[in-house]
Amino acid sequence: MAVKKSEIYSSLWASCDALRGGMDASLYKDYVLVLLFVKYVSDKYAGDPNGLIEVPKGGSFADMVALKGNKDIGEQINMIIAKLAEANDLKGVIDVADFNDPDKLGSGKEMVDRLSSLVGIFNRPELDFRKNRTEGDDILGDAYEYLMRHFATESGKSKGQFYTPAEVSRIMAKAIGMGSARSAAQTIYDPTCGSGSLLLKAHDEAPFDLTIYGQEKDVATRALAKMNMVLHDCPTAEIWRDNTLSAPHFVNNDGTLKTFDFVVANPPFSDKAWGTGLDPAEDRFKRFEDGVPPAKNGDFAYLLHVVASLKSTGKGAIIMPHGVLFRGNAEAGIREKIIRKGIIKGIIGLPANLFYGTGIPACIVVLDKENAHARTGIFMIDASKGFVKDGNKNRLRAQDIHKIVDTFTKQLIIDRYSRMVPLAEIEKNDFNLNIPRYIDSSEPDDLQDIEAHLKGGIPLRDIDALANYWAVLPSVRGELFGASDRPGYASPKVEAASVKSAILNHAEFAAFSARVDGAFAGWRVAHLERLKSIKVGDHPKTLIAEIAEDLLIRFSDIPLIDKYDIYQHLMTYWSEIMQDDVYILAQEGWVTGRQIRELVKNDEGKFTETPDITLGRSKLKAELITPALIVARFFAKEQEALESLEAKTEEIARAIEEMDGEHGGEDGLLFEAKTEKGKLTAKSVKDRLKEIKGYKAEDEERAVLNTCLKLIEQEKEAADAAKQARIALETMVVKYYAKLTEAEIKLLLVEDKWLAVLQVNVASELDRMSQVLTGRVKLLTERYAVPLPELETEVEALSTKVNAHLKRMGFARK
The missing domain is CATH 1.20.1260.30 (N6 adenine-specific DNA methyltransferase, N-terminal domain)
Structure with missing residues (x-):
């Protein structure tokens, strides 16, 4: 298997x-x-x-x-x-x-x-x-x-610091350009390597087998790192056990600190014991020439160690709490000197509750000594809002990672997300690097227009705020809004209830929908044969990287649809379903599509998997292709006949329920025919008919009972027919697995399973886009539909009517 x-x-x-x-x-x-x-x-x-x-x-x-x-x-x-x-x-x-x-x-x-x-x-x-x-x-x-x-x-918090989330590790690796490593002679180092996960993720990003160095002071955690290296085919990695700050192991023959091409680190946040065994003022490695960090907070101690461990062209990334960006006193002085040297290339603000050792938000400080003297700004990203809840932690999605990396590596300027902050601006802010000072990531307020509430009309300001939609659907705007008798305002041309149909039925929306469909269709055609050509020994990770990147590119020029959302649909489906399928194909080949196996119980007498088909006592599980796919493709008529029989059974069952509802009460004609549990069965109805046989006074009850009995027998007959049809269909399907040709397997798996699901997911993004536009237009239409004076007049009229009614009833208000 x-x-x-x-x-x-x-x-x-x-x-x-x-x-x-x-x-x-x-x-x-x-x-x-x-x-x-x-x-x-x-x-x-x-x-x-x-x-x-x-x-x-x-x-x-x-x-x-x-x-x-x-x-x-x-x-x-x-x-x-x-x-x-x-x-x-x-x-x-x-x-x-x-x-x-x-x-x-x-x-x-x-x-x-x-x-x-x-x-x-x-x-x-x-x-x-x-x-x-x-x-x-x-x-x-x-x-x-x-x-x-x-x-x-x-x-828990006290013992979870040995692991850096893989998603963060990938961002760090890409941010420092591990993919641009030039040769295997280059080196990568982590001074607080924990279990080695961050080191390995960075190493794996490089096109060459870089030499790995790491240091970790905890005995058991260092052991995890050594095993991790072997399990990842990096057995020559040098992982040393000792305190990096007080006893750095990697030292040159002349006693100076060894430097590296790449450095990554996720040190303990705000380490209160960082100075144990160390006199910073007498540090022989001169790591604290820019200042000595506070005795009870070691964040800058680790950052300075990383800076000292970089070659003159070295690149590094270190995870830090946000406090290093703005805290004063000694840390302010150190921060100013590092900024003036141009070593900080960028800062990436991350969501809160990502890390296992703490719930506080953190950031990645990206360091680059190459051309540091010419650096004129620091590139900042506020990625604090891009995540998904995962249990009691937050987690970066594939789309969040890709967006951060694209933005940082391409230095993209995105409103409320990223910008290049000039050093002159930072200097004006006393070298405070707190991200909110430079990037306002908050959503703009939805302001109410008092004049519109008083006089009616929809503010053009609110309509113009939807400019990205009107750029694609210019005529739709004219369909929804007309001129007003006052400048700065528009009149709704469509009732709120009709806004959705007005948008969806417009030719411009149809054209845009076709453009979205065309982008996916182009991607589908481009990769259909590649997906059908998966063979034993292929690398699934390479495959998904190629097709996912191309999907992202094809949707890059599609407005209104977030390309990263489309990308996420593919990556989610990959992790949940498609990944397992592709790994099986890469191990066993397409012949696996014919496999449908009988499930066996575990030692506890339970099935660990949900069966796809139950035939008699046999519970069967398909390996790659579910029975539903085979039925839809090859047994559609049989399935239609089965559904017809099941529908007939349900129709009769509803008729019985209706009779029970009409005659099943305590005074009803069917009450005496019920079992002790209150059910109507063929036996219970027949028994009641025997009881009243020959009693002419019970003719009405007898007629109802006979009708009910007939329905019960019809229901059983229909249910039996449906059961036999299902067994026959499932038997045919099970037998068909062995007959599947390789071409049929590829058709079922690639087209009917993978691509069909992805196409539905892409369509859901178009639906979501239309819902956002529809919802906003409806809100604006309803918000200013009735001006305040009209409301007051209506209230006054209603109040007059109420007072008149009260007066007639003798409760007139004074």
Whole structure:
């Protein structure tokens, strides 16, 4: 069976369930990730004399599997890991978790059962990494990232700082131009590397295999980083354990600080103990010549270390709390000196609650020493509003990342989002870099027009504010608004209830709709054969990058439709559905489209997947192509006949309900025919007919009962026919899977499944655009529909009528 990414992830998270409850997430992550490491290197390198990792005899995952149920399983697992660590110089890396610790894993049978279950999970077919033929797509690395993200979420604020969200890491990598790296001789460094996720994301963005350097002071976190490097095929990365500020490890032979081509960092925010073991005034690396940061706040200490670690042409990015942009005293002096040197290239303000160690908003400070002396401004982006809620955290979407990167790398000026701020303007603001000083990202107020409320008419100011719509639909404006007897105002020509139809039925809107459809159709034609040509060994990540980028480009010139929203539809569908499909094709080929398998229950006697078809006792699951796609394409007539039978059944059922509603009450003619549960059944109705047989006085009841019985029998007959038709249809469909040709599989999967869904999604953006315009026009039309004097006259007339009624009733007001 082909391996889906989603199944890998769910199995890995199930391994956490085997430990959850016994210990904190910040601890059980060490056990799970070590087992993941052992499983991966065993699958990939066992028996390979040229492998990057040596898997010694008695040091493999297979040896762990053989221990399931053994009384000394914990002790033996420790010994297996020790052998693997010793053979690969990984002592202190993969042997940090004690698998024989009764305080964490339980004692006796509890430990045996827990560890046996844990090993069993990693022995599942979907975690057989020997099947991974898409090496360039790094399935295992993505799985590791998945676990790290979840561990960070569960570890809480105090222990979640070991992981930088992948989305932020990608922005940092692109902002410093990792994609423009010139050779493998260049270097990348992270002075507070945590689990190494930020380092790896930056490294992966480069076209060459850059040399990786990292330093991390926490023992367990440094071990995570080392394992992370191996799992991402970067085993030569040098990850050192020590305090970067007090004991930087990477030093030149002459005692100076080693410098790098690229530096990325996500240091602990506002570190109160940054100066431990360090006398900044006597720093031999001269990192604090521009000033000494406050003793209880280390943000600038880390920033100054990054600056000192950059080559003369080096580029860097560091995540900082917003306080570094505006705090005074010593930090103000340091900030001014760095700005005057021109080292800060840009600042990207991020949404709040992105990071696992804190909920406060942060920013990315982009540094660039190359041509710093000639820099005349700092490019700023306020991206604080582009995100989606994800559980208790916020998360950047693919569209948010792309927009930030496009804006920064192309230096795009976007109203209320980004601008180049001249150094002269910054100097006038006393070198305060607080983003709201320079970018007002707030939405303009929807101002009420007092004169319009008093005299009627719609302010031209509000209509002109929709100029981007009128640029595309100029005649629609004339269709909706006419001249007024007062300058600066217009009269509505269409009632509020008719605004939507006036817009949607206009020829200009039809032309614009055709333009949107044409953009998608062009993209579809351009990539149809590429999608149908996916073959074993292809790299899914390369595919999605190519087709997504082209979709973005094709919608770049379409006004009123946000190209990033269109892009997001594709990326969302990719992550939820299409990614799994493409990975299966890249591993097993198109033949997988014929697969429909019988589901089996897990150890708990439950099905872990929802079946597509149930035939008798068999619950079946299609691998790539759902039965609905086959039915729609090849069995439309049979489906229509089935739906007709089901509709007939529902129609009869409604007739029975109506009879019950009319005659089923306590005094009704059907009441005595009901079961104890208040139901009308064929048996209960027949029983009642027997009871009243021969009683002429009950003729009316007898007639109603006979009608009801007939309906019940008709319903059963129709339901039976529908059931048999469904079984026949599903049987034909199941048999058809084996008959599917490769051309049919490609038609069903690419055109009927992927592209059909995407086309609907694109159409939804057109609908959304029309709804925004319609909603605004309707609001303006209704807001100023009746001037205040008319309202007062109407109120006065109604008040007079009310007083007259009260007077006639003897309650006249005085």
